[in-house]
Amino acid sequence: MKNITSILLMSALGFSISCSTMKENTTKIDDTAVLNNPFYKKSTLQYQAPEFDKIKDEHFAPAFEYGLKVNEAEIAAIVNNKEAATFENTILALEKSGEVLKRAQIVFYNLTGSNTNPTLQKIEEQYAPIFASHADKIYLNSALYNRIKAIKTDGLDAEDQRLLEVYKQRFELAGANLSDSDKEQMKKINAELATLSTQFSSKLLEARKKGAVLISDVKELDGLSADEIAAAATDAKNAGYEGKYLLTLLNTTQQPLLQNLKNRATREKLFKASWYRAEKGDENDTRAILERQAKLRMEKAHLMGKSSYAELNLVDQMAKKPENAMNLLYQLGKPAVEQAKREIVDIQALIDAQKGGFELAPWDWNFYAEQVRKAKFDLDENQIKPYFEVSTVLEKGVFYAAEKFYGITFKERKDLPVYHPDVVAYEVFDRDGKSLAIYYLDFYTRDNKNGGAWMSNFVEQSFMTGTKPVIVNVFNYQKPAPGKPSLISYDDVSTMFHEFGHTLHGLFANQKYITISGTNVPRDFVEFPSQINEFFALEPSVLKNYALHYETKEPMPQTLVDKIKKAATFNQGYATTELVSAATLDMAWHSVKSDAEIKPTLDFEKEVLTKYGFTLPQVPPRYHSPYFAHIWGGGYSAGYYAYMWSDVLNADAWKWITDNGGMTRVNGDRFRKYILSVGNSVDLNQAFKDFTGRTPDIKPLLQNKGFVK
């Protein structure tokens, strides 16, 4: 699945003041440490790209301590300024503060997501409450808030005013208007929530690792390709089980290998390992943590005078209110479940025709759906894969589409240091040929990497700081056995286009201020640029260019292309239901209004799914609550609906593009101008209207999914 940057969250943590919890960890700053720590000064690499050849685990804690102290002094100077508050001496001063801290944090959180280790995990856990309380000391600082309120807007341009508004709202949403005693309560809640979220992520990572299924007899893996078996053998060897096979878990409920495993018992084993991974009553059980998170988030909302956390959390989003989000989920979920029921009938018919003698279970779905797809559309995933080699898809697909639509070009950079040998780097050039950004890609799954795929910035664009974007896309593709080509599924191809859509949003950022630059937008807008970019994967001229057989270099035959297109609406009942049911779970957990509504995890989940009509046992949610990392470990709490919200935007905007000449440079420039380059510097409901000339319509999405004609 696709998810975005934890760094989006980080911009809200930002700056700070010293805190009591720091005392025992206070590190003396000596001059040698300052000289040797790569975070204390700007990187000398192009666009301040991180100096991964110099950065070591032991640099983070001192950089955090030093950064916190510097930041504390900066904030004190703003608050104690004798002059009347102005935009320059308050907002700009805030925007400029915390440089060292942010530089260290941004690299740190990228690494803890993509390449962590026990040392980094320990630091993460240690600093989570410190950073939370740090942010509180800024955003709950009455003197600072009063200065912001007093700023006059005369002479400010539109972007300045927007920045001022965003800061004001951020302070208000953090609780700057609360009484002193409520502020103390808020600080306590935030500190505990920060710790819980980190604990959730650490436990889940362990649970995912321990949940891997060990297979002794290769016969049980019947149906897997030779490469998949070799990869499982390598994983087993690395885990200390030489001669066996390890099926590692991905973060979603369904596991890609289920599609090919012929042995039903193995399928059941793998599926159950996935489903039950974090509810075994052992040290990696996440249920108590998430129940506590739901309770604390509710209490936080109550402090702020809101009935639920969802209500609080949607104030600054496009959706504005939980009802609007729930309404969308209903409009999408109802036809999706109906479609899934028809899909069940098709699959059961196939099982019966094969004299299977059993009822379809979730672990059978992908295995038989794949066969239905073959029968109905004559399309075989294994026929497709040889045409999707990772670097060809990237350079001749993703990059080619961007060049055609936006006029930008790419050059591989082997000279830049990277944080893992698998990471590759490119320099990006703008339509006028000028250098624009640095872009890294980290393709392969590792057991020290979070699941999913995401985009993140190492450096964010800003005219004020003179910085250009330095961006990374992280994936979890199965790493091929040594010497084998990296062939990926169409889903993986689509994910690559998706993450690159986020990258474009970061690349084309064109703001004075980082806080409202690039992808620093509401969650229910942020997936719009990424999801619309997925359409290019099937655009005929693009597909022709990248879908080349890895051995013969022949383009994909037109008959196969036609089949892929015809099959585009295939399985949409399942795919949409699993997403919408997960989004509904998220909204339900964050709509609780009293302690009594918070039941034990499994009971709560069951009640919600029943209440909203997601009762098909064959179609479980994409994430089961105990491993729903987006909402308990990441920044999507009361926000998972955002994917579907953005989906409405992208389907409608894509319709506008195809109705108006399609993939032309003129349309590319227009999309860049109104959508990709505005960051959060304008009203985004208005930005959509500026691009299409209308308010978003859900119909194109329902049509794309084949739910309506």
Ligand SMILES: [Zn+2]
């Ligand atoms: Zn995304």
